[in-house]
Every structure is written in C-alpha cells, then in structure tokens.
Amino acid sequence: MTIQNTSKARTTGGNPVLKRLNSLNLLGPIVALLLASAFFATQSDRFLSGQNFSLILQQVMVVGVMAIGQTLIILTAGIDLSCGMVMVLGTIVMTKLAVESGLNPILAIMAGALVSTAVGFLNGLLVTRIKLPPFIVTLGTYNIAFAITQIYSNAQTQTGLPAALTFFGNTFHIGGTAITYGTVLMIVLYIVVWIFLTETAPGRHIYAVGNNPEAARLTGIPTNRVLLGVYTMAGLIYSVAGLLLVSRTGVGDPNAGATDNLDTITAVVLGGTSLFGGRGMIFGTLLGALIVGVFRNGLTLTGVPSVYQILITGILVILAVAADQLTRKKA
Template sequence: MATTANGTRASFGEYVLRTPAVGPTIALVVAVVVFSLSTSTFLELDNLSLVVEQSLVVGTMALGQTLIILTAGIDLANAANTVLATLLMAKLVVGGAPAWLALLVGIAAATLIGALTGVLVTNIKLPPFIVTLGLLTILTAVSRIYTGESVPVSDPLLSWLGTRRYLFGGIEVTYGMTVALVMFLVVWYALTKTGWGKHVYAVGNEPEAARLSGINVQRTVIGVYIIAGLIYGIAAWQALGRVPNADPNAYQTANLDSITAVVIGGTSLFGGRGSVLGTLVGALIVTVLRSGLTQAGIDDLYQNVATGILVIAAVALDRFTRGRQR
C-alpha cells in the first residue's frame, strides 16, 4: 500500500498509475533482467556504458521535447534543429572561426529557432504539430543547401564532450554523459521546485484556467520553446563529441525517437502530466531494448515492432489513467 497526496491509502497498482515514472522504471529493470539472463554480454560494463552513450543525444533531445509536451505541444523539428546546429559549428571552424565562437553560434541558432517556434505557436495561434512539421521540412532543406556533404570535426573543443574517463577503474563515462545528467537535474529542479515549473504544468493541464489564475500563458509557452531550443543546441555539441562528423543526413528519425522516449517515460501527450526522470528512463528503455534484442539476434524490423507496441501501450495507459482520475 502507498499513501496518496490527500492522505488516503492506495494500492500499489493505483500508485503506479498516479506516478508516471514508476511504471517505466519497473519496465527498465525487467528489461535489464531479461536481457541479462538471455545474453552473456549484456551486463558487461563496456556494454552498459555503450547503452548509456547511445541514448545520450536522443535522450537530451527528449529532455527538451518533454518540456514542450508538458504544455500540450510537440516538436517534430528538434532533430533537424540539432543537425543544423552541428553543421554551423563544424563549417564555421573549418572556415577559420574560433571554436568557442562556432559553438556559441550553433547553440544560439538552435535557441533562436526554438524562440521562433514558440512565437508562431503563441502569437499566431498555429498548432504546434503544423509549425514544427513545416520547420522540419525547412531546416532539413537548409541543412542540405548549407552543406551537401558531411563535415569532419577535428577541433578538440567541439569534440570535448566525447572525452572518456573511467570511474572506479572500470566504468567508462564521457563528459557528455555528465553534462546530460546535470541538465536533467536542473530541469527536474525547475519543474518540481520553482513557480515556473508549476506554471508549465498548469498551462499543460488547462491553459484557460491557468490564464484566469494569473499565469502569463504566452510567456510560459515561449519560454519553454526557448529552453528546449537551448537544450537542442547542447545536444548538437554532444553529437559532435560522440561522432566527430557533422552530417546533414544524421538523426533522421531522432525526432520520433525523442517522442517515443518521452511517451514511454510516462509523460502525457495531452500535457500537464509527466517528469524528466520518466523521460530519462524512457530513453534508456528504448536503447536497452534495441541493444538487448540486437545481442539476442533479433532483426531490426522486429525491434521497430516492439518499440511501436511500447509507444501505443504507453499512450493507451495514459488515456486509461486520465479516465480513472476524472
């Protein structure tokens, strides 16, 4: 039994339904146990480190996506935004610009695109799906116009987040992992411990009620898109650390992968419910599933089927939970 917010006792099942991150965490533990028993290499330290590293860039994109989905929005252009930022960073350095300037320009560009998205959604009242679908097409085309081929990155600052260190003599980590963990902690704190976070959840739950209670809905939503854009810019830096090569064709499905991580992590597509902890777990679930099935010899197509089933199940569970809470 668990105690609910109003002091009543609830069954474990009810507690899981009301706490978005609990279910995904249980699913992650079950997946790790299953793959540990069915394969001989899954629990090796090198493999576990690789799993975390593989989830890094998409997981960071999913962090920004979480903020947007909490306001009942969606961002289909986050991966295209990230890719364009990597190209800006790489091309500027190749052209002779200082690496620090190239890095700032790439992150600033991603942030400005986030701000533009927020303005189009709030000021012109366009649906987030349509705005970001249009931006996905535009940014993908701009990236390929800007450079039709990949740009190798050799500058140590741009690839710095890929630097490897070893904890306790055997656990391999990168600076990118550390930066991602810090970002998740900062956003978790902002959402759970500040007035801004309460405003984000309130806007996602019922924007008109939030407006009547004195919350500036427009400013809150624009702020969310700006912060998400900043996060995508840092994801671009992480991408160059992981693979020191800026490619206009990279991360073509990362926008959908980030949405998958958010949804599997228990954040409601209808806004107002979810957590960044759940998103972190969701990103790990997707990577663990792919890694474990690959080591078990399962074809990629069946892996996609399994991921799709998880997404549908997560959304169905969210609808069921919302129905129970009404």
C-alpha cells in the same frame, strides 16, 4: 477565489491526485526497465557488463538530451516534430564555422546554439502569436531546417573537427569502465531541469499551462510567455544535444537526426509523460530513453534483426499511450 486556489494547488504541486498520478507514471517505467534488463541478462552474458552499460548510455545520450526539450513542450500539451533537424542545423553551423571559416571553436559552438535557439523561438512565436497548432508549426520548421541545412552544408559532411567540439566524446574510467563526459552532461541536465520544474515558479507554471491553460491565464500566469519560453528553451537544449552528437561521431553530418524526433517522443511517452499535457516527470523521460536503449542493445546482443527492434519500439509506444489514456479516464 475557487479558481485561484485550484490553480495554486496545481502550480505548487499541492494537488495530491496529480502527485499520485506522477508517482504511478514513474513507477511503470522503472518496472519496465528492470524487467527488460533482467530478461536480456538471461539471454546474453555480455549484457550486465560495465562496458555494455556504458555503451547503452552513449547510445541514448543524444536522444536523451533532446527528449528533455521535447518533454517541456509535451508538458504544455504541444509537440515538436522539428527537434531532430533543429539539432542538426545547429551542428552544421558549429562545425562549418569551426572548420571552414576557422572561427574559434567556442564561438562556433555559441553560434550553432544561437541558431537552434532562434528556430525554437520561431516555433514559439508561431504557436503563441498566430495560434497555429504545434504539430503544423514544427512540421513546417522541420522541412525549413532540413532545407537550410542541406543548402548551407552543400550536403557535405564536416570532418577534421577541433578538439573543443569533440570534448564530450572523451572518456574517464570508473572501476575499469569508460564513461564519456557527454553521459555526465546528460545526467546533469536532467537534474537541473528537474529542479527547475519542481522548485521554481516558472517550472510549475509549465504544468499549469499544460493542465488547463484557461485557468492558468485567469490566475495571472502569462501563458503565451510560458509557451514562448518553453519552445525557446527547447531549441537551446537541442543545440546541446547537437554538440553531444558531434562529440560522439566526430563529424558534422547534415543527414543525421532525421528520425530523432520520433525517438524523443517515444522516450517521453514511455517515461510516463501525458501527451495531453500537465502530467509527467522529467526523470521518467530519462527512463524512457533508457528503456529504448536497453531493448535495442539487448535485441542486438541476441541477434534480432533491426527491423524487429523498430517493431517492438512501436508496440511499446502504443501500450504507453493506451496506459496514459486509461489513467486519464480513471482520474
């Protein structure tokens, strides 16, 4: 009975300690984003313009959407190193079927989404059935997806894409500022996943499995099914990110996304989600992606070489993980 009550508190969000930790984890990224924005506003007159904010959102929307899937996996105490290449594999399937095979663009998009989802499902099977570590599984599927992408595309970039594949790169104007439909889609996805995680039983089960998988199993939560669902859902989300990538660049590039796996982990960690699972908020990931986008944009505006942008991002990740470790010890 004690175990059941504890699990219920964890899965329904009734644990006040976890609520307080999640709130504190979200406060940190908000403060960091505001401080970074204030600093760069003093360094460049162009930073606070609506056009520049729109550019930042466009730059982070692909990684921001991918980071949703990464967040779901990290909440279960896993990690996905394959996300970038799974996304690219989906984009190549979409673009090559639409351009070279003449397939209806909507069907081509669905085919690419199916492929990315299938790789996510494979990751989940290997983690739940064979009990392989997520790090090893996704490292392996990263290389597999990379090889299949290069073979299937013949290492050629797909151009001349139909309008349906580039729709989310189109813009509309608010107060003279151009906003892409892809940015709107990213925000909508975050809202949907937030509702899923906070207002549904399957969403709360994700937190429970990441917090204590054995306790979750003893209270009747199908832990393997939860994990399989998370990895499969992540694969589907990566395909959406791939569609946004195609919309933004206008091509299907087999060499894109090679380091996006690290960028998604950076966004998740900076957003306050614990690498040890069971704690974090999805909107924190969006803030984490924006923090990286603001730093890169601000440093570019101030003329700082790109190598220093990477250096600062690495320092931010180490600081965020150190803060997470200290928080866990205090808890």
